[in-house]
Amino acid sequence: MVLLKTTIRHWEGCNPGFMMGWSDALHLDDVKSSSIVFLAVVILFALPTQYTFFKYCCGSAPFTGRAMDACLSWTFIHNNMPWGLCFLIGGGFALAEGSKVSGMAKMLGQSMAFIESTPRDVVIGVTIVIAIACTTFSSNMAVCNILTPVFCEMALAVKIHPLLLTLPSTLAMSFAYLLPVSTPPNAIVCGYANIKTKYMAVAGILPTLLGIVLLWINAVTWGAVIFPDTKDFPDWANEARLF
Template sequence: MFMTAITSFFVSSTFMAAFWMKIAQAVILEYTAAGILVAETEEETYERQAKPYPTDPAIGIYLTVAYSATLGAMLSPFQDPNGQIYTTLKPLISVDPAGFLLLYAVPLIFGFIVIALWINMIFLGLFWGETKDMVREAAQSKDYINQTIANKKDNMGPWTTHSILTLLLIIITAILLFTRMPLLWTGWDDQIPVVNCGASVPIILMSLFFFAVPANYMFCRYYCCRQPQKEGTAPALVGWKIVNANTPWGHLFMMGAGGAFLRGYKDSKLMDLVNQTIARQGYSSTTCAVLASLLGTLLTSIAPATFVANIVLGSLVPLGIQMGVGKGGLAVPFAASVHNQFLLPVSTTANTLVSGWGNIRPFQFLLGGIVPALFMFIFLGVFSALFSSSAYKGI
């Protein structure tokens, strides 16, 4: 949990959620093979020949990865959605990126506590249920688990060229994402004046390398040093079949539908209608803050926070001025609320990947995220009211 959050602070939360999710799945697979943990249920799937549904302990581990990535990104000045919030509000409000650390530090701590307790209660049997017995038995097998890990390490042997090259490209990808557009200093994306590249550009670039770089040194030996007796192809680090099998296409389309909803929310003038309806009511500053938090939480549950901040956030600054509650009266609580990304698989791209890879159904995400979302709504709202001046000057 802490490793996912710490790494997500520095590098894209989606990237780190994917990284730690695969590690979690590999560990659970080994525990299952050793008879320590049951990872899949015998419940009949909705579609024939579909992937089996995970057990509650596996769901708890997967959701912990997704939520920890969201918490780490909430505090970070190095990535979205804070990057998008900064870009959107900078022409309108004086924003101090370092102030995000103070603004979200306490909600981060409280969020860790709530998520740890809730996930343990619902999915890991903290107080009751058969799951509690399963987890207790797994905990009592600590020595056996360590021996299983040691045996697996011995069986795998030394690192292969494929493993070394793959890890090297993963590290390069992380560095590119970290240095793309950090808000505390000038990044490489800031040096490109024509267009904002976004996080997808380094991901696509490194994906090309994963497809192009051969998986062993034999390619260099035979094709660069001397002509082979029989020409042929060398396997790449990642092949299309692996990518296709590991891409949750349905979940990605569902997330795209959330983005389409937000675009329609703006282009259909529904956003203007909602804004003007709020303006006509003449609400107080406290009521405006609550409404903005509710609106941000609702929209972020439907689509990722970066989409929400990009499309909706900028319209709330002039609306706040029009209502007499200041530039940040609506924009600041709304910006805080877009970090409340726990409710659904489409709430953030990290949730989407974890849901797809883990075969977690939406109602399970809803069950796991309802209490964290409720508490984070309160934490983010209260502390954005108390410490908003640390990140937003002159509001």
């Protein structure tokens, strides 16, 4: 519990944004949130489960010949760590970075410039449908990391506020109701409950259709009320188009 609270305090004070954090004060620009977690894990590997080890720190021989169990062991991590989920999330970020560095996101977004004359509400609906169609056959984490940069470039190409395309499409990527591969929770439920793919697909048709309609209606109505600045193409987006 003490180690957990210490880790949280270091997270909060690393780079809070509104004030100088300890990483800024020590000029540790490469220290991220993951570094703090890894340090906490290393400490758990080193700390014994019993406090009796203190008497051997400054004591004299003879010492016990039996190794004390640590708070964390590799066997426990190997058996309980969701490795598939780690690779899934990490792979999604890797795909997003690869599409950005290679220029694929920019190329795909600019290729949609021909719909510039299409009504804005129709473009929003198209992005919602594309997002749901893609997340049906792939993990929503990977799809979100790939499509979000594409929709940003698409918004710049057709001169629409990027939030109008990225926010509804990001919410749409959570409508993964049709297949087990759509999202890890679907796969977990199908595995434990022995649900066949066809039954999940049939049960997910109506929620998916309702999600498309309701999300589109809210995006074109309440979206303009909550985010009034999205009516016009922002100046900062014009500057982004120059690069």
